[in-house]
Amino acid sequence: MPLRFPLTATDTPSTPEKIAGIHADPGFGVYFTDHMAVATWRKDGGWSDDAVVPYGPFQLDPSTAVLHYAQEVFEGLKAYRHADGSIWLFRPERNAERLNASARRLMLPELPVDDFLTSIEELVTVDAAWVPDAHGGEASLYLRPFMFANESFLGVRAAHQVTYSVIASPVGPYFAGGVKPVNIWVTDAYSRAGKGGTGAAKCGGNYASSLIAQYEGAEHGCSQVLFADAGTGVNTEELGGMNIMVVTAGGELITPALTGTILEGVTRDSILTMAGELGLTPVARPVTLAEIFERIDSGDIVEAFACGTAAVLTPVAEFRSHQGNHVIGDEPGPRTMQIRSAILDVQYGRADDVHGWLRRV
Ligand code: COI
Numbered sequence: 022m023p024l025r026f027p028l029t030a031t032d033t034p035s036t037p038e039k040i041a042g043i044h045a046d047p048g049f050g051v052y053f054t055d056h057m058a059v060a061t062w063r064k065d066g067g068w069s070d071d072a073v074v075p076y077g078p079f080q081l082d083p084s085t086a087v088l089h090y091a092q093e094v095f096e097g098l099k100a101y102r103h104a105d106g107s108i109w110l111f112r113p114e115r116n117a118e119r120l121n122a123s124a125r126r127l128m129l130p131e132l133p134v135d136d137f138l139t140s141i142e143e144l145v146t147v148d149a150a151w152v153p154d155a156h157g158g159e160a161s162l163y164l165r166p167f168m169f170a171n172e173s174f175l176g177v178r179a180a181h182q183v184t185y186s187v188i189a190s191p192v193g194p195y196f197a198g199g200v201k202p203v204n205i206w207v208t209d210a211y212s213r214a215g216k217g218g219t220g221a222a223k224c225g226g227n228y229a230s231s232l233i234a235q236y237e238g239a240e241h242g243c244s245q246v247l248f249a250d251a252g253t254g255v256n257t258e259e260l261g262g263m264n265i266m267v268v269t270a271g272g273e274l275i276t277p278a279l280t281g282t283i284l285e286g287v288t289r290d291s292i293l294t295m296a297g298e299l300g301l302t303p304v305a306r307p308v309t310l311a312e313i314f315e316r317i318d319s320g321d322i323v324e325a326f327a328c329g330t331a332a333v334l335t336p337v338a339e340f341r342s343h344q345g346n347h348v349i350g351d352e353p354g355p356r357t358m359q360i361r362s363a364i365l366d367v368q369y370g371r372a373d374d375v376h377g378w379l380r381r382v
Pocket of ligand 1: 096098
């Protein structure tokens with residue numbers, strides 16, 4: 022039976038004035054809409070109890086498995102308001118599939134793609150007033166689907182009861198400076214993911230383990246951290262919360278190939294698909310840190326950017342490490358801004374959706 026996520030709430034939603042105040046300065050992930058979608062999975066009965074309910078705390082027993090063993094996965098996608106007022110999602114099926122890939126790795130149940138889409142669409146419909154206008158920039162409603170082991174039990178095994186939920190947060194740019202280029206710390210002290218680990222899954226533990234490196238970077242004036250592969254420390258992998266790409270003087274757009282330890286970003290995939298249309302040659306291959314730094318220093322890599330749903334494309338000013346700094350520049354590069362505009366134009370309905378990536382709510 023497909024899930025329907027019916028609205029069960031009879032609460033009083035936020036006033037237009039309150040929402041307008043939040044939309045004026047939303048930050049990222051600070052404010053949440055009036056409702057959330059929920060569903061429960063039980064080992065003996067599958068998915069049920071699907072609903073859209075007022076946003077509010079979960080009541081968790083102190084022995085709830087996720088609090089101890091971090092059996093949890095999540096997603097990130099956005100709802101965009103077009104100029105005519107309509108609301109659209111960008112490739113949400115990809116998020117549904119990735120949630121299931123992550124769930125398989127963490128021994129959580131899969132949620133049928135259609136149920137995932139229904140949960141998002143019902144929540145966004147109920148809280149439509151919270152989807153901001155683009156405001157000439159990149160304001161959107163960030164959607165955070167997640168799933169966690171919600172069983173009171175301290176044995177180490179896959180939970181027999183799991184909660185799925187979607188919450189929504191009106192957001193502006195992920196980085197406080199917007200498109201101002203950021204500095205990236207290249208850590209040699211920490212790894213993000215090893216062979217056979219959870220690097221390709223979007224699970225909270227990956228982000229928890231990246232925090233210490235992120236803070237190491239912050240001490241060196243950096244707002245993201247770049248990890249090398251855990252095995253050799255030679256190959257470029259990804260940033261703490263997003264993928265990395267570089268642009269060469271010859272027009273190649275290079276990003277590390279998916280190795281099983283890198284998150285398969287939807288934005289990453291979209292950029293690689295669009296690159297050819299923008300006159301760039303997309304290249305996904307193993308790429309060493311040494312190659313990137315040597316080519317920056319010789320002027321052959323001319324731009325670099327972080328990419329992800331939250332970050333969109335955020336230019337990189339400089340890579341910093343204990344071995345030295347590799348400077349690209351304080352101004353966003355033209356290729357970075359061209360790709361950034363191209364993807365935002367599709368998301369906000371300002372360009373033709375030639376790939377069929379948009380889905381109307
Ligand atoms: C996203 O880009 O949606 C993420 O989940 C990354 C996180 C840093 C917000």
